[in-house]
Every structure is written in structure tokens, then in C-alpha cells.
Amino acid sequence: MEETIKLLTEAFGPSGEEETVRSLIKELIKGKVDRIFEDDLGNLFVLRDGPSPKLMVSAHMDEIGIIVTHIDDNGFLRLAPVGGVSPHLLPGQRLRFRDGVTGTVYYEKIKEWKELEWSKLYLDIGQSDAEGAGRMVSIGDPACLDQPFKVLQGGRYMAKAMDDRVGCAVLVEVINSLPEQLPQAVCFVFSVQEELGLRGARTAAYRYEPDYGLAVDVTLVGDTPKAQTMAVSLGRGPTVKVKDSSVFCHPLVRKQMIETAEKHEIPYQLEVLERGGTDAGAIHISREGVPSGAISIPCRYVHTSSEMVDSSDVNYAVAFLKKLLIRQWPSVEENNYG
Ligand SMILES: [Zn+2]
Known part of the structure; x- marks a missing residue:
């Protein structure tokens, strides 16, 4: 995992220039998927076949620059x-x-x-x-x-572009360790141009037409000196996003997430992010609307050259996402709120 995060965070990839990251990801997941293709904007779609409902899991490849x-x-x-x-x-x-x-x-x-x-x-x-x-x-x-990836004493990682290459690394790790059979179809999207306004995820969701959407990204924390008050800290587990400025996460998706975390004893934190968005913001308003949520990895110093995460949060995010994909999601008919 450490090697994957190092490889991905050190790669060049400001928004609109995700080519290098995309090639690295394709190498890292070779032979582990049913289908793989790119769209005209550069989003990478990685499909695992299965029955309905269809889940879309998105992490963005681009970084600020x-x-x-x-x-x-x-x-x-x-x-x-x-x-x-x-x-x-x-x-x-x-x-x-x-x-x-x-x-x-x-x-x-x-x-x-x-x-x-x-x-x-x-x-x-x-x-x-x-x-x-x-x-x-x-x-x-x-x-x-331009900063190299570093492992700090105590198991924290520091790098540029942790936002959101650490999310990409989580998806890569999950893709490489999922069982042969899944209870439903999953499309992993490595999206482009998130930092410019969730642009890649918008077209990707339109194309795949998912029944549920999940984003995996970083989030801010409130655990540094005189930080803005926020109930998220490094090292206390990945978050179940409740809202940010791009999405109010669907109650059904949040319920699935919380039940899964509790059943498998995965530590999690509830996240209300007062500014900033993620791919779920684009996915949930695609077409007629898609119930969506997000797992975030707590991250200090977001959008600097030394974004810092805790390795235990990253590892729990992998376990969490895996359990979420192995779990049977409600069929779309059952989920009819109309
Ligand atoms: Zn991000």
C-alpha cells in the first residue's frame, strides 16, 4: 500500500493532465478486472460484472497545480x-x-x-x-x-496530491483484493478534473447510469492547533460523509455505510465538511438522481505540498470499501421513495 501511495502521489497530474496517473493505475490493476475503458474526457472506468443494482465508486486522479x-x-x-x-x-x-x-x-x-x-x-x-x-x-x-512521499515516525504519510491519490490507492487495493463473485456490478471510476468542479465524475455518472454512487476522497480535520471546529481527526478511522458543500449524502447510503462499519468493527467518524466538495456531488444529481455517499480519509494540510494522512485510516478505508462492495445493496425497486 505504501508503495502504491508513493507511486501515485509523486506522479504528475494537475487537472486536465491525468495521463501519467491513469497509466500507472492501469498497470497496478492489470488482470484484475472484467472490462476497462476510458471516455473522451479521460475518466478511467474499471468494471466488475455482476447483477443489478449498479454501484459506481469514484476517486479523482487530478491534483491542484x-x-x-x-x-x-x-x-x-x-x-x-x-x-x-x-x-x-x-x-x-x-x-x-x-x-x-x-x-x-x-x-x-x-x-x-x-x-x-x-x-x-x-x-x-x-x-x-x-x-x-x-x-x-x-x-x-x-x-x-514538487515534494517526495514520506513515511513519518508513527505511521503517518506525507505527500503532495494525497488529495486524491490516496483515494485512488484505496480503489486500486480494493480492486486487487475483491473476491471472484460480487453480489452486484461495480464500476470504479478514476475521474478527471475534480478540482475544477467535479467535471469528470459528472460525465462518468451520466455514462454508467449507476443505482448508487460512492466517492472516496480526503476530508479536512479539526485536530490541529486552533483549527476550524470539526469533528474529524487523524487516526480515528475513515469517515461516513453526511454532507459537504456539493452533496447531502442519501440517508439510505449512509445507513448502509454505518451498518457495514459497525458490523465489521471498522472505526468511522461522521463527517460534516463545511466547505469543499467531492465526486459524490456530481454523481448524485446525474440524470434522475443517484443516492450517493462518500468515504473520506482524514487529511491535514489539504492543498499544500505536505498533505498528511494516517496509515491506519487508509487501511481501514480499504477494509470498509471492500465490505461495502461485498455486501448486497437493496434493489432499486426496494429503494423506491416515490
Ligand atoms: Zn479531492
Whole structure:
């Protein structure tokens, strides 16, 4: 598991540039699926056949990053965000382009820290003029944060793009360890462009037409000094999402999740995330509506170069998702609230 998380988090993959991550995932699940295909946006569909109802389980492959907007005469690059990136977290950080070109972010002189806007930031890739810099990068090139995966003392993991490669790693692990026969069909979707507004999951759900939707993603925590109050901590188990700003999780799905966790003695936390969304936000309003929920892995410092998770939460998330997929879900007729 550690190796998979390292491989996936260190890969390059800002929103819209998920190719490398997709290829890695295909390698990691080789021979373990019934069907596999991609759609035109780049979503990867991994199918396990079975009777109805149909479950869709989604984790997004993309990560936050930046895009180059301008190259000045002295070879400094100007940047815009890809997804929810704060300019305050970038000075001193290294950024990496697809082909390995690397630079560091710094900022123009400012009087107060709050003046630090995107227009004040620049990226130095070690070139001294526009020509040199232009040979290495072009306007519109995306870059991601550049930090290696680390295992900390005590079993916590730290990496860039833990959001949501750790979710992808959970799906990979589950795909590789599911039994031959499943009580219902499952489609694992490794989605694109979540960080730009759940875009990949929207088209994927439309195509697969699931009866139930589940997202596996990270969530914020309230267990750091003077954090925003939130009843989620690292190391106390994956969460059963109740709501975030993209979805109010369906009571039937939450019930399935809580029953499963309790039956198998999997520790879980109830999650109310006051800002932020996940693929379930797109899945549940697809077509006529899809009862949806989400498992989240508690994560500190989300959208920084050192997102931190606890290995026990990750391992329990694998066990939890596996039990959820082995369990018989109610047929769609039974689930008729109309
Ligand atoms: Zn995410």
C-alpha cells in the first residue's frame, strides 16, 4: 500500500493532465478486472460484472497545480491557479512541469502579507531571459507541487496530491483484493478534473447510469492547533460523509455505510465538511438522481505540498470499501421513495 501511495502521489497530474496517473493505475490493476475503458474526457472506468443494482465508486486522479500565464523579459514566469490553491502557501515551494523542468516560487516586495495575491507571485526556473525560459516552458503549461512521499515516525504519510491519490490507492487495493463473485456490478471510476468542479465524475455518472454512487476522497480535520471546529481527526478511522458543500449524502447510503462499519468493527467518524466538495456531488444529481455517499480519509494540510494522512485510516478505508462492495445493496425497486 505504501508503495502504491508513493507511486501515485509523486506522479504528475494537475487537472486536465491525468495521463501519467491513469497509466500507472492501469498497470497496478492489470488482470484484475472484467472490462476497462476510458471516455473522451479521460475518466478511467474499471468494471466488475455482476447483477443489478449498479454501484459506481469514484476517486479523482487530478491534483491542484498552477498554469503559466506569462513569461517576462528576465525569464520569470507568472502563474494562475488550477483548482483551489492559496497564493500564501506557495512562496518557497518548488513546482515541476510534466517534463521535469523545476522552479521555485517567490514574490514581489509587499508591505503586508495579505497583499500577497497571484499577481505578486512568480516562478523562477533558473533562466535569465524570455528566450531561455520560453525554450523550457510555454504559456498554458501546467505544473504541480514538487515534494517526495514520506513515511513519518508513527505511521503517518506525507505527500503532495494525497488529495486524491490516496483515494485512488484505496480503489486500486480494493480492486486487487475483491473476491471472484460480487453480489452486484461495480464500476470504479478514476475521474478527471475534480478540482475544477467535479467535471469528470459528472460525465462518468451520466455514462454508467449507476443505482448508487460512492466517492472516496480526503476530508479536512479539526485536530490541529486552533483549527476550524470539526469533528474529524487523524487516526480515528475513515469517515461516513453526511454532507459537504456539493452533496447531502442519501440517508439510505449512509445507513448502509454505518451498518457495514459497525458490523465489521471498522472505526468511522461522521463527517460534516463545511466547505469543499467531492465526486459524490456530481454523481448524485446525474440524470434522475443517484443516492450517493462518500468515504473520506482524514487529511491535514489539504492543498499544500505536505498533505498528511494516517496509515491506519487508509487501511481501514480499504477494509470498509471492500465490505461495502461485498455486501448486497437493496434493489432499486426496494429503494423506491416515490
Ligand atoms: Zn479531492
